[in-house]
Amino acid sequence: MKKYRAGIIGLGQVANTFDFEKERAGSIWTHAGAYQFLADQVSLVAGADLDEQKRTLFCQKRDINSAFCFSDYCQMLAQVPLDLLSVCVPTPYHYEVVKEALKYPLKGIIVEKPIALNTEQAQEIVSLTEQHKVKLLVMYNRRYWYEYQQVRQLILAGKVGKIISVVGFYTSQIFNIGSHLFNTMSFLINEKPQWVSAHQTIADEHDPTLAGTIGYSNNIMGYFIPNNQRRDAFFDIKIIGTDGVIDIRSNARFVEWHEMIPSDRYAGYRELAPLESVFTTRETNSHFVKAVQDLITTVDTNTSPISSGQEAFSDVLLIEKALLSAANNSQKFFL
Numbered sequence: 001m002k003k004y005r006a007g008i009i010g011l012g013q014v015a016n017t018f019d020f021e022k023e024r025a026g027s028i029w030t031h032a033g034a035y036q037f038l039a040d041q042v043s044l045v046a047g048a049d050l051d052e053q054k055r056t057l058f059c060q061k062r063d064i065n066s067a068f069c070f071s072d073y074c075q076m077l078a079q080v081p082l083d084l085l086s087v088c089v090p091t092p093y094h095y096e097v098v099k100e101a102l103k104y105p106l107k108g109i110i111v112e113k114p115i116a117l118n119t120e121q122a123q124e125i126v127s128l129t130e131q132h133k134v135k136l137l138v139m140y141n142r143r144y145w146y147e148y149q150q151v152r153q154l155i156l157a158g159k160v161g162k163i164i165s166v167v168g169f170y171t172s173q174i175f176n177i178g179s180h181l182f183n184t185m186s187f188l189i190n191e192k193p194q195w196v197s198a199h200q201t202i203a204d205e206h207d208p209t210l211a212g213t214i215g216y217s218n219n220i221m222g223y224f225i226p227n228n229q230r231r232d233a234f235f236d237i238k239i240i241g242t243d244g245v246i247d248i249r250s251n252a253r254f255v256e257w258h259e260m261i262p263s264d265r266y267a268g269y270r271e272l273a274p275l276e277s278v279f280t281t282r283e284t285n286s287h288f289v290k291a292v293q294d295l296i297t298t299v300d301t302n303t304s305p306i307s308s309g310q311e312a313f314s315d316v317l318l319i320e321k322a323l324l325s326a327a328n329n330s331q332k333f334f335l
C-alpha cells in the first residue's frame with residue numbers, strides 16, 4: 001500500500017496537544033494522533049508553528065526530527081515534499097495558509113472548522129482546491145462520530161417519519177461553536193438551509209452569539225439556541241418527526257429514540273413510547289482517525305469526503321446571513 005507523507009501547520013490543541021489531556025485519554029483527538037494511528041498508510045513527517053514550545057512538544061511527543069519542524073510554514077512547504085496537509089492555525093489564517101499550500105503538488109488538505117470567516121474566502125478555498133484537484137476535507141468531526149452517523153441512518157431509514165423540525169442547542173460563538181451545530185444539523189436531517197432569521201444574544205466583535213430560526217428544504221424548521229456560557233460543553237440536538245423523536249444529549253453521551261405509539265392513557269391519541277435507547281455500544285475508534293482515513297480513501301478513489309468543503313462553505317453562508325438578519329431586526333434572509 002502506498003504511504004503518504006503528511007505535515008501539519010499550527011501545532012496547538014487540535015493539531016497535537018488535546019491528546020495529552022488526561023480526560024481525553026483512551027481516544028485520539030488530534031490530527032497528529034490520527035496520522036500516527038494510520039502509520040501503515042501515512043507518515044507524519046513535518047510540522048510548523050510560530051511558537052517554539054509548541055514545536056518542541058510536537059517533535060518530542062510525535063518523534064519528529066527537529067530539522068522538519070519549522071517556525072515559518074512557507075519554508076516547510078517549500079522544503080518538505082508532502083501529500084497530505086492539515087491546516088490547524090486559528091481560523092483567520094486558514095485562507096492564506098491554504099493559498100500558499102496550493103503552490104505545491106498536494107493530494108489532500110484537511111482544514112479545521114470553520115473553513116473561513118467569510119464566504120469570499122470560503123468559496124475561494126473550495127474553488128482553488130477543485131482547480132488544483134486537491135481533495136478538501138473540513139474537520140467537522142461529528143460527521144465521523146458513531147452516534148451521529150447512527151442517528152442520520154435512522155432518519156434516512158424513515159424511523160421517525162417525516163422530519164418536522166430540528167432544534168439545536170450550543171454554548172455561544174456562532175463561528176466557533178455555532179458552525180459545528182449548523183454543520184451537524186444539516187448532516188443529520190440531510191437537508192439544506194434556505195433562509196434564516198436571527199437575533200444576537202452576546203455582542204462580540206470577533207465571534208458574537210446568535211439565536212434564531214432556519215428554514216430548511218422540504219419545509220423543515222430549524223431552531224438554534226445558545227446557553228451563552230462558553231465554558232460549558234453544551235451541545236444537544238432534538239429531531240422531531242411525525243412518528244417519533246430523537247434526542248441527542250450532552251454531545252451524544254446520551255442518545256434516545258422514542259417512537260410515537262397509540263397511547264394507553266388517552267383514548268384516540270398517540271404519545272412517545274417509553275425510552276428506547278438506540279445505542280448500547282460505543283466505538284472506541286476515534287473520529288479524528290476516521291476523518292483522516294476518509295481523506296486517504298477520497299484521494300485513493302477520487303471521491304468526495306463525508307465532511308466536504310462545499311458543505312463547510314454553506315455553514316459560513318448561513319452564519320453570514322444570520323449575522324445580517326441579527327443586524328436587521330431579525331428580518332428573514334435567504335441563502
Ligand SMILES: NC(=O)c1ccc[n+]([C@@H]2O[C@H](COP(=O)([O-])OP(=O)(O)OC[C@H]3O[C@@H](n4cnc5c(N)ncnc54)[C@H](O)[C@@H]3O)[C@@H](O)[C@H]2O)c1
Nearest residue numbers: 010011012013014049050051054088089090091112113139
Ligand atoms: N474540529 C474541532 O473539534 C476543533 C477543536 C478545536 C479547534 N478547532 C479549530 O482548529 C483551529 C485551531 O484551533 P486550536 O484550538 O488548535 O488553536 P491553538 O491556538 O491551540 O493552536 C493554533 C496554533 O497555530 C499557531 N499559529 C498561529 N499562526 C500561525 C502561523 N502563521 N504559522 C504557524 N503557526 C501559527 C499558534 O502558535 C498555535 O500554536 C481553529 O480553526 C479552531 O476553530 C477545531
